[in-house]
Amino acid sequence: MKIDPASTADLSAQIASAIRDAIVSGALIVGDRLPSEAELAEQFAVSRPTVREALKRLAAQSLIRTQRGAFGGAFVNRLSYTDAHAQQITTSTLLLGMNDISFDTACEARFAMERACAQLAALRRSPDHLATMRAEITRQGQPGLTDEAFCASDVAFHRALVDAAGNPVLSYQLAGAVEAMQPLMNMITFSARSRDAIIALHGRIADGAAAQDAGQIITALEELENYTRKLAQSVFDARATRANPT
Amino acid sequence: MKIDPASTADLSAQIASAIRDAIVSGALIVGDRLPSEAELAEQFAVSRPTVREALKRLAAQSLIRTQRGAFGGAFVNRLSYTDAHAQQITTSTLLLGMNDISFDTACEARFAMERACAQLAALRRSPDHLATMRAEITRQGQPGLTDEAFCASDVAFHRALVDAAGNPVLSYQLAGAVEAMQPLMNMITFSARSRDAIIALHGRIADGAAAQDAGQIITALEELENYTRKLAQSVFDARATRANPT
DNA sequence: AGACTTTTAAATGTCTGACAAATGAAAATC
DNA sequence: GATTTTCATTTGTCAGACATTTAAAAGTCT
Structure with missing residues (x-):
């Protein structure tokens, strides 16, 4: 040296x-x-x-x-998944927060990667993963939940889906991407109706995982991506109108 | 503070x-x-x-x-893609190198993520990306290429495919995963025949991108994953036999 | 007045030397 | 033999100093 x-x-x-x-x-x-x-x-x-x-x-x-x-x-030091994961979240969060990355770009990347584990998740999901997903769906339906808590539960749900793929390398990579999105998601105010729509889609994903039907998971994820982007768009539009009323 | x-x-x-x-x-x-x-x-x-x-x-x-x-x-500091990328490669490489992750697990994760951008790459690939892919394929066919140079070109090829998706967040995430695999790939000795097989698959991927046919890219990637795993398996088997001859 | 040069203050980069605190091995004691 | 004490080693922290870099400010010349 x-x-x-x-x-x-x-x-x-x-x-x-x-x-x-x-x-x-x-x-x-x-x-x-x-x-x-x-x-x-x-x-x-x-x-x-x-x-x-x-x-x-x-x-x-x-x-x-x-x-x-x-x-x-x-x-x-033996680099643990936990350490690597923590570092990845910090890095990804800052990258997304500092570089004016559009919501659409981040959203696209996230769902593209998440769809990548649908096949494996359908194949390998354990009862544990299914139970976690169901529990988070229940939590998301509870009244009085703050937007932040709803987002956190959303992250936990998707985290369970990723973990269901049973590949620690995939989990490490994707968990960073999903969690880094959270600050962006937190900017959205979720109406009761939009929450219901998201919960319904989560239900279809969980059903697909239970039935080991990768196609169903992927379809639901695509709809969720489109819905999320539409929701974000309307939030941004509303802000633009408030800032610059005609 | x-x-x-x-x-x-x-x-x-x-x-x-x-x-x-x-x-x-x-x-x-x-x-x-x-x-x-x-x-x-x-x-x-x-x-x-x-x-x-x-x-x-x-x-x-x-x-x-x-x-x-x-x-x-x-x-x-504004965290640049370059910085984030460099950090991710260090972290991923160490994670893979230190934690006795099986070749199969790493390989599965890598190709799962790579397939995730096939759709977008087929949609958005530019002539530049296609040219890079073709150039790397040509390089891979040159005689006298060392195994290391072959691997490096392989990484460059896949990097071009990932970049073709036109999503910087995706590129940042996947480039780390692909490059971190390189030390593992370097353990494989590529025979002339196996190189030819890989080059042919690369050709099909490039053709699929040129034709904007996501299905073709995905099929070729799946075959490439299977072939890579088979190749690695034979290398490990040969080692085990040498170490423990019957 | 304007362009150029010099000065200067502020900040990081590096060094020296010192002491505190933790820690496990070895020695001393019971 | 078991327990306690001592002790050397190593990191953690501090204080003060000097070197180097940098850009603003002051000075100087045309």
Whole structure:
């Protein structure tokens, strides 16, 4: 592991990059202990604070974990689904929030990916997944539910559908996409009638999963996508009219 | 922005978390300048090195960028697709590399997502995308190509298919999944015959895109998935036999 | 007055040295 | 032999200093 003395970049960034490369390439494997901060400082010929900044960068990506005390140090971390998932949600949420991505684009991406697991979900859904879906549908029908709680339940419902596909890699990828949509969905005010429509579509999805009928799930998802986009459109139109009345 | 004095977690982690929350929640928006390190140190009642460690954590996630000099400082960064993409590839690659995920699981997830954009790709593919796909197919047929170069071209081909869907959110999500598979794919040695089979399938995908026939793309992708899994299986079987000959 | 140069203040980047706190191993004690 | 104490190691945090970069502000010349 070496750094380029000619580079103008921050030393801590260079050091972090060197160690990251060693981990990604497999030169350092899960559980390996990195040299102590003092040793790293000597190896890279920098001071300990600089090394520490580099290590904090890696810790922010869950690449390492640190432990105090004798025989402590920095260890290469096993990236868990939970960690990866959390990072993906942060990244996706910010990406959607900062880049003026249209509701339609985000919606299209989300439902395209969700349809991708319909086939597998129909094949592998367990009674557990079905029960979760039914429970969320019931919750969504309860009176007095706030829009936010309705959205949260919506996310949980779709999360169950994704998990039903029984592929952890798919779950990790899609859960990020679905959850990142939530702030956008939260902008919509759901009338009682639109809630009923969504709940009916959720019911058809759950029925399709129960019957192991992928076609039914996909059809319902397509209708849900169209309905969601129409709903969002009307919200945006109403806002535009309020802001700019003729 | 406050931190909990009772928490046992690292101060730098707490400070990073507080600032991150402010960014994700929208209290700090793109382009906003954070207080200087000295001011932050005073606000949080910690030393400057501790503040710096917190800022480096945020920089590692591309949440902020720093600028030296007068009127410099730390600014909330617009998370670009490029940054998000790079992070996703690192995360996905490590997740796949560290967690003993079977080739089949990863392969299934990848092709499920890729099929999800077939419909959109058939609808929106531009001459540019078609040209890229054709060019990669040509490259793949060249003699003397190393296995690694073949894999890289394979990734480029599928990347073009994903981009053809014309949805940046989808591209960001899927590019990570496809590229993260590359180290796994690199374990396979491609015989001339298997290369020919893959190239033929790529040709059918490109033809389907050219004809705007989503069904053809999906069928070819399914065959490609099956073929890839069969190929990987034979590689693993051969290894098992070598390691444990009867 | 306007264009160019110099100065300067503010900010990050880096270093040194120090102490606190945690932690597990080893030594001492019962 | 079991328990307690000591101790070395390592990370976490702090204080203060200097180097470097940067753009605004002041100064200078035409």
